[in-house]
Amino acid sequence: MKVLLINPPIYDFSAYDVWLKPLGLLYLSNILKSCGFEVVLIDCLDRNFFPHLIPKKDGTGKLPSVEVEKPEILKNIPLKYKRYGISQKDIYNLLSLHKDANYIVITCSTTYWYLGVREIINCVYEVIPKPKIFLGGIYPILSFKHASCLFSNKTTKIFYTTDFSELLDFLNIQHKKQYKNFAKFPPPDFSHYKKVYYITTRFSYGCRYNCVYCGQKIIHPKYETKDIEQFVNEIKFLYETTKCQNFVFYDDELLNSKDITTTVELFSKLLNLSLPIKFYTPNGINPKFITKEIAQLMYQLNFTDLRLSLETISDKVHKIVDRKLTISDFEQALNNLFLAGFKPSQISAYILLGLPTETIEDVYKTIEFVSKYKIRIRLCELAVVPKAKMFKHISEDIDPLLHNNTIFLFNGVPGVIEPLYKFDELQQLKTYVNQTNKLLTNCYV
Numbered sequence: 001m002k003v004l005l006i007n008p009p010i011y012d013f014s015a016y017d018v019w020l021k022p023l024g025l026l027y028l029s030n031i032l033k034s035c036g037f038e039v040v041l042i043d044c045l046d047r048n049f050f051p052h053l054i055p056k057k058d059g060t061g062k063l064p065s066v067e068v069e070k071p072e073i074l075k076n077i078p079l080k081y082k083r084y085g086i087s088q089k090d091i092y093n094l095l096s097l098h099k100d101a102n103y104i105v106i107t108c109s110t111t112y113w114y115l116g117v118r119e120i121i122n123c124v125y126e127v128i129p130k131p132k133i134f135l136g137g138i139y140p141i142l143s144f145k146h147a148s149c150l151f152s153n154k155t156t157k158i159f160y161t162t163d164f165s166e167l168l169d170f171l172n173i174q175h176k177k178q179y180k181n182f183a184k185f186p187p188p189d190f191s192h193y194k195k196v197y198y199i200t201t202r203f204s205y206g207c208r209y210n211c212v213y214c215g216q217k218i219i220h221p222k223y224e225t226k227d228i229e230q231f232v233n234e235i236k237f238l239y240e241t242t243k244c245q246n247f248v249f250y251d252d253e254l255l256n257s258k259d260i261t262t263t264v265e266l267f268s269k270l271l272n273l274s275l276p277i278k279f280y281t282p283n284g285i286n287p288k289f290i291t292k293e294i295a296q297l298m299y300q301l302n303f304t305d306l307r308l309s310l311e312t313i314s315d316k317v318h319k320i321v322d323r324k325l326t327i328s329d330f331e332q333a334l335n336n337l338f339l340a341g342f343k344p345s346q347i348s349a350y351i352l353l354g355l356p357t358e359t360i361e362d363v364y365k366t367i368e369f370v371s372k373y374k375i376r377i378r379l380c381e382l383a384v385v386p387k388a389k390m391f392k393h394i395s396e397d398i399d400p401l402l403h404n405n406t407i408f409l410f411n412g413v414p415g416v417i418e419p420l421y422k423f424d425e426l427q428q429l430k431t432y433v434n435q436t437n438k439l440l441t442n443c444y445v
């Protein structure tokens with residue numbers, strides 16, 4: 001039996017390969033292989049297809065793009081709309097090599113990227129006779145009604161959980177119930193990539209906080225971790241089989257908020273491997289749990305480009321969002337990191353734009369506060385996350401294209417949420433942050 005796993009192209013105003021891998025599909029690949037399936041991956045964002053786009057040292061890099069016509073609902077947005085990834089011709093060619101696939105599993109990791117799914121499904125229908133298609137990922141979990149209306153039919157089944165047991169049932173693999181738990185997942189399967197620029201992985205899945213803007217509680221309600229020994233062996237295996245030196249944690253709660261000794265044990269065991277690798281934390285880490293010991297371990301482990309989730313320094317906003325940390329927690333974490341040996345150039349702070357009751361003055365004050373420490377500022381614009389507490393009132397009938405974080409703050413959700421900022425105001429803010437970061441970069445030299 002042959003299964004074709006597909007990561008679709010992206011339609012968006014901007015996209016960049018910042019450690020973008022279809023991690024769910026890569027876990028699924030090894031699960032299916034362990035059940036005797038032949039597995040093929042078509043990753044439309046695999047940069048091996050574009051060797052002319054040289055990756056950065058950390059493995060990230062540009063994705064090729066072409067401008068496309070904006071969908072009607074985005075016509076008023078004063079930005080170019082693009083398609084990112086391999087060409088449609090290449091998709092047809094790749095699919096035609098696998099006309100004998102028994103099942104096709106497509107993922108979609110963001111609600112407003114469903115146009116890529118539509119393109120893939122249309123291509124599949126043209127090339128593969130009588131396909132059996134499964135659609136999973138964050139899009140159907142958060143926008144199930146939309147995904148069902150658009151794609152569900154006799155040949156396409158929609159999944160809305162992050163465990164694979166339902167899918168495995170459909171494939172008649174009833175005895176593999178253990179894959180209901182993330183803790184039992186095998187390592188992600190990177191054997192599909194000719195050259196591996198970076199490895200993405202998770203020690204944990206889920207998060208015990210419940211921030212008002214976040215969908216993690218819906219995506220993966222339970223907080224689970226792998227067995228430490230098993231995970232450390234996975235890292236060793238992934239390094240030995242790929243020789244890749246960039247390891248990216250997708251964890252949302254990497255530093256265990258209930259028992260930091262677990263994290264100390266994990267990091268100590270990773271350190272014992274003595275591998276020449278670097279670790280990255282794109283989802284941000286909660287500074288509250290960066291103790292002196294954790295900071296030292298992270299330094300010894302070569303955590304690079306450390307991203308701290310500050311969000312805002314406004315106490316009133318923090319109280320509404322979910323009191324994850326105080327300003328003194330953040331300052332203490334920075335002290336611990338500097339003491340351990342980190343340089344300001346290796347650290348950055350996420351500042352969120354669009355939080356409830358947050359004003360533009362709050363944002364500027366937070367920027368001033370962060371730049372005092374000479375660490376980099378990363379502005380994050382909120383996206384609409386259906387079913388998150390803050391967006392509960394947003395109907396599932398709203399087109400997910402309007403969830404896009406590039407447009408939400410100045411476009412709002414017409415008829416439901418007023419725009420929070422003017423377009424020019426946002427541009428000004430971004431320019432200010434770029435200039436501030438540039439000044440910091442100059443002082444690192």
Ligand code: SF4
Nearest residue numbers: 207209210211214252
């Ligand atoms: S934003 Fe981060 S800390 Fe908050 S609930 Fe989501 S994953 Fe957890």
